Amino acid sequence: MGLGFPILxxxxxxxMAFGVLAESLGFTPLQATACSALALAGAGQFIALALMGxxxxxxxxxxxxxxxxLRYVLFGAALSPHLDRVRPVxxxxxxxSLTDETFAVNIDDHRRGSADAWSMAGVGAIAWAxxxxxxxxxxxxxxxxxxxxxWGVQFAMPAMFTALLVAQAESRRHVLVGVIAAxxxxxFMLLLPGRWYVxxxxxxxxxxxxVLPR
Amino acid sequence: MSATYVWTVIVAMAVINFLVRYPPIAILxxxxxxQWLRRWxxxxxxxxxATLVTGExxxxxxxxxxxxxxxxxxxxxxxxxxxxxxxxFLGASLAGVAFFLAxxxxxx
Numbered sequence: 001m002g003l004g005f006p007i008l009x010x011x012x013x014x015x016m017a018f019g020v021l022a023e024s025l026g027f028t029p030l031q032a033t034a035c036s037a038l039a040l041a042g043a044g045q046f047i048a049l050a051l052m053g054x055x056x057x058x059x060x061x062x063x064x065x066x067x068x069x070l071r072y073v074l075f076g077a078a079l080s081p082h083l084d085r086v087r088p089v090x091x092x093x094x095x096x097s098l099t100d101e102t103f104a105v106n107i108d109d110h111r112r113g114s115a116d117a118w119s120m121a122g123v124g125a126i127a128w129a130x131x132x133x134x135x136x137x138x139x140x141x142x143x144x145x146x147x148x149x150x151w152g153v154q155f156a157m158p159a160m161f162t163a164l165l166v167a168q169a170e171s172r173r174h175v176l177v178g179v180i181a182a183x184x185x186x187x188f189m190l191l192l193p194g195r196w197y198v199x200x201x202x203x204x205x206x207x208x209x210x211v212l213p214r
Numbered sequence: 215m216s217a218t219y220v221w222t223v224i225v226a227m228a229v230i231n232f233l234v235r236y237p238p239i240a241i242l243x244x245x246x247x248x249q250w251l252r253r254w255x256x257x258x259x260x261x262x263x264a265t266l267v268t269g270e271x272x273x274x275x276x277x278x279x280x281x282x283x284x285x286x287x288x289x290x291x292x293x294x295x296x297x298x299x300x301x302x303f304l305g306a307s308l309a310g311v312a313f314f315l316a317x318x319x320x321x322x
Contacts, residue, residue: 159310
């Protein structure tokens, strides 16, 4: 997938939207950019903004984003068999730059046999640059950009997730897992508070698929 | 919004983000995983993506939208078809945003 350049182009506008929103809530451009640079968390950052805007305590904000980010435990585990020859420093950098998009691209590259530590580092660095650069531009130029919702930016993340979902559907069993996960998501969204469905639905769907007879 | 509040959230999120990402990689890459666990892990990507798409399109920004007139749902269907047909990540993402803008205008 071209070392993540499509991710860069996808992250720029979403990063800009984050910068604009953060600035409108009272973040300084430095704070907005530092948030993206240090706590690269995509959807988790937007959730944090929404909660901070509604006056939640720092603990409540961090707890909510942690729940959403627990999926990265699963991502790290899924990538780990491919990283046995990477040194700890490299593993730490790959972990730091791990997002939904970089994960999906790296898994896809591994399946084609075209991924190594360098290509993964490139994907991570390019995605990070797009996200952080976009945030800085958005926070500094929020007056010029206006309301990012006008440009349909709120669909950029779901659009990337959708393309990544179709990319992962490599066999009938994987399609089945996706359908089960979607159904469980709907159920858990109705039953569980907050965003616990992000953790519960994938774990149960993968488990069901693993124990079902072939 | 006080500077202390904002910096507290940023630093705490940064620390936790690293703590959920690094240990699984550092620990599990050193051990040989059993076959059943590798199989389970191979289902995780598609399961997480299906969950994220479902959650984001049915309840965007935390608000449930009526499914039949929800522009997110139909734009996601269009995005999926474009990716499936053309295998272009960027093309599908751009087409998705275009679908979304058109549907939002059409559905009100």
